[in-house]
Amino acid sequence: MFALTPGKAVPVGSGIWRLLALNPGMMSGPGTNTYLIAAGDGLWVLDPGPEDSRHVDNLAAASAEIGRPVTAVLCTHTHRDHSPCTALVKERFPVRVLGPAPLDDALQDHSWQPDEVLVDGQVLDLGGAALKVIATPGHVSNHLCFLHQQEGLLFSGDHLINGSTVVIAPPAGSMSAYLDSLRKLQGETLRAIAPGHGDLIADPAQAIASTIAHRLQREDKVLDALSRTSVCTPADLVAQVYQDVPAFLHPVAEFSLHAHLIKLVEDGRAESPEDGCYRLKHG
Numbered sequence: 001m002f003a004l005t006p007g008k009a010v011p012v013g014s015g016i017w018r019l020l021a022l023n024p025g026m027m028s029g030p031g032t033n034t035y036l037i038a039a040g041d042g043l044w045v046l047d048p049g050p051e052d053s054r055h056v057d058n059l060a061a062a063s064a065e066i067g068r069p070v071t072a073v074l075c076t077h078t079h080r081d082h083s084p085c086t087a088l089v090k091e092r093f094p095v096r097v098l099g100p101a102p103l104d105d106a107l108q109d110h111s112w113q114p115d116e117v118l119v120d121g122q123v124l125d126l127g128g129a130a131l132k133v134i135a136t137p138g139h140v141s142n143h144l145c146f147l148h149q150q151e152g153l154l155f156s157g158d159h160l161i162n163g164s165t166v167v168i169a170p171p172a173g174s175m176s177a178y179l180d181s182l183r184k185l186q187g188e189t190l191r192a193i194a195p196g197h198g199d200l201i202a203d204p205a206q207a208i209a210s211t212i213a214h215r216l217q218r219e220d221k222v223l224d225a226l227s228r229t230s231v232c233t234p235a236d237l238v239a240q241v242y243q244d245v246p247a248f249l250h251p252v253a254e255f256s257l258h259a260h261l262i263k264l265v266e267d268g269r270a271e272s273p274e275d276g277c278y279r280l281k282h283g
């Protein structure tokens with residue numbers, strides 16, 4: 001819908017711009033979307049992106065062009081392609097840093113130290129508009145989405161992205177929580193989704209429903225593979241369950257497969273009697 005041009009702020013709503021970071025790749029698609037949101041006389045930066053001084057230069061240029069100083073940083077979650085640039089933004093602008101509680105695993109930005117930890121249901125005042133905080137654990141346990149209530153625009157971080165499914169890596173990632181968080185969003189009125197990667201998603205209801213259906217179809221494939229095979233670890237099962245996905249992506253798919261297996265144990269449909277091994281539960 002809007003050009004994904006790196007480095008240049010593109011309007012995606014009234015008082016909302018997207019600035020694409022310079023980190024395209026296998027895991028980040030075209031790159032991380034940083035969003036700029038008008039708030040009072042200032043500008044809030046949502047998901048400042050990876051630690052990259054060129055991106056901060058582009059951010060400063062966008063702020064000057066828009067004519068509003070950067071006054072706050074918000075993060076959906078603290079993976080290294082979303083939050084580390086906060087430190088560089090703080091060097092340039094006197095910002096307040098808002099977002100999830102820090103999380104300690106190997107994939108996290110350990111420099112993340114918010115001034116205020118946001119909680120589910122909190123409504124942030126943008127001065128004439130409001131941003132609702134929606135806790136959406138799943139992709140990672142400290143994940144938040146933000147709903148711009150006047151625009152009906154959901155900033156979805158990595159909960160929903162455009163162009164592919166997201167990786168769910170246990171233990172911080174949880175498939176059960178992910179599906180619950182998707183169903184929770186079905187209770188909100190959404191006009192569009194502004195994802196952490198890729199272009200705007202124009203039909204939120206359809207995107208959410210099809211994502212839930214896709215994950216449940218994958219779960220069926222996991223059950224089917226478990227019923228037909230003697231192998232039992234995620235590494236053994238991945239080629240069968242992700243036959244439709246190119247083999248070079250299987251190491252990444254293995255994380256989400258592990259998340260599916262853990263969900264099946266939680267649901268009482270599989271068991272893991274030995275370390276790392278999963279089997280169907282009978283009886």
Ligand SMILES: [Zn+2]
Pocket residue numbers: 077079139158
């Ligand atoms: Zn992420």
